[in-house]
Amino acid sequence: MPPAKKTVAEDSRSDASTVRERQIAAAAHARKSKQNAAAAAAQAKENGSALKELAAISAETADSAQAPGVSWNTAPLSLLNTYRVSHHLSTPAAFTSPLRQALLTNPGIGRQSPTMARRKEKRRVSKEQLATNVRKHFNGAAVNEIDVVVQLVYKSRNKDKAFRMRSAPNVTKKT
Numbered sequence: 001m002p003p004a005k006k007t008v009a010e011d012s013r014s015d016a017s018t019v020r021e022r023q024i025a026a027a028a029h030a031r032k033s034k035q036n037a038a039a040a041a042a043q044a045k046e047n048g049s050a051l052k053e054l055a056a057i058s059a060e061t062a063d064s065a066q067a068p069g070v071s072w073n074t075a076p077l078s079l080l081n082t083y084r085v086s087h088h089l090s091t092p093a094a095f096t097s098p099l100r101q102a103l104l105t106n107p108g109i110g111r112q113s114p115t116m117a118r119r120k121e122k123r124r125v126s127k128e129q130l131a132t133n134v135r136k137h138f139n140g141a142a143v144n145e146i147d148v149v150v151q152l153v154y155k156s157r158n159k160d161k162a163f164r165m166r167s168a169p170n171v172t173k174k175t
Contacts, residue, residue, distance in 0.1 A: 070138070072131040080130050089137055094130040 072080070081093055 070135075072135040072138075073128060075131065075134075077127055077130075080127070080134050083134050083138075084130065087137060089133060091130060091133040092125055094125055094127045 077094055083089075084091060084093070
């Protein structure tokens, strides 16, 4: 006797309505959490409790603060291009200024320039795109801690050795 067929429950709702419902629920949850935070801050002010006020302030700033690390979007363009070249990233160089980017990317003679007439993978990109690619490569790079420690110790021990060997004084031996 064959196993009984499983009945598939029909879902007459469309995916769009489900996504919309999720968005509405997320917005309601965000409003509720903001209201709770505001109520907690008001209660802390009424009670005069500095610890509760400090906790409310730190909770609000923790949401808006960025994670510690390198802020690639504010890094100078020379640093981003140096990183791109030294790590052989496949992303092209960025525009040197926003004015040049505007001139070359907007319709007109700039689109026919050699910079923009290149193959798509060789065209220049915005600084934000370059910073994003550098950040992704940097965060994805695996670091072997033992190798880093060994290199650090080696470089610290031999920091001035090459300089001393190159600029050693000429000593003449008298016989």
